[in-house]
Amino acid sequence: MSVYELILKRRTIRKFRQDRIDRKILEKLVNAARFAPSGANLQPLKYVIVDEPEKVDAVFKHVRWAGYIAPEGNPREGETPVAYIIILNDPDIRKTGYELDAGAAAQNIMLTALEEGIGSCWLGSIDRDDIRRILNIPEKYVINTAIALGYPAESPVAEEENGSIKYYKDENGTLHVPKRKLEDIILKTDAQE
Ligand SMILES: Cc1cc2nc3c(=O)[nH]c(=O)nc-3n(C[C@H](O)[C@H](O)[C@H](O)COP(=O)(O)O)c2cc1C
Structure with missing residues (x-):
């Protein structure tokens, strides 16, 4: 891997x-x-x-x-x-x-x-x-x-964040970990517009 x-x-x-x-x-x-x-x-x-x-x-x-x-x-x-x-x-x-x-x-x-x-x-x-x-x-x-x-x-599984970054367990006890979306963390500065 x-x-x-x-x-x-x-x-x-x-x-x-x-x-x-x-x-x-x-x-x-x-x-x-x-x-x-x-x-x-x-x-x-x-x-x-x-x-x-x-x-x-x-x-x-x-x-x-x-x-x-x-x-x-x-x-x-x-x-x-x-x-x-x-x-x-x-x-x-x-x-x-x-x-x-x-x-x-x-x-x-x-x-x-x-x-x-x-x-x-x-x-x-x-x-x-x-x-x-x-x-x-x-x-x-x-x-x-x-x-x-x-x-x-x-x-546990990672998933795209959708309104909350709080991790949670589903009904099967699997932990879900929201990660902020790529487009939300790459800032577009003036220089790139
Ligand atoms: C600096 C730091 C401190 C942390 N402290 C705790 C902690 O005290 N207890 C805990 O259960 N998890 C702790 N975590 C784990 C985070 O909750 C976890 O990294 C986050 O929810 C994202 O999940 P992931 O590591 O699966 O991506 C810590 C993580 C970091 C980076």
Whole structure:
């Protein structure tokens, strides 16, 4: 599958099979992040791989899912992620302005995961203090976001936005994700008229 096809295929996954992910694959995902573009090539980001079941369960209690349809979008028991990658910033390398690096790194992780057949959900709504405590993350690191991972147990679909960008579940429980239309996001400036 081409990169473009993968990009179009990737959907946020919030229901997972309970098969564990090989540690080598998790390290490969971080390696994909390592090769992401980085402003001034400073590479200030660090990563914590969480795959020990007790830790994974503990982190789960401190992340929030699918705000538009809560609590319907929460993974149910037996559908929860089997691993997380936590994205950290090292302020000794860069104090501010690392968020764009984190975005590029996260997308590399999620696309490489998809290529491995693994679903992902990028999580910004997380209890950072609790996650720091559970994982013993040193105070100096800024906890940016987390990526939940696992083999998918749902198949969300993207569709053209038609009046609302809010994702929703249909009567079969399939998640629909409206994407703004191409013609609505390419601005025609004076120079092009
Ligand atoms: C920066 C960022 C933070 C996000 N945080 C959460 C979150 O806390 N919980 C969640 O369930 N989804 C979260 N998402 C996933 C979005 O809801 C999802 O990307 C969006 O609905 C579009 O769906 P798609 O990824 O399938 O295209 C986040 C996405 C981004 C980019």
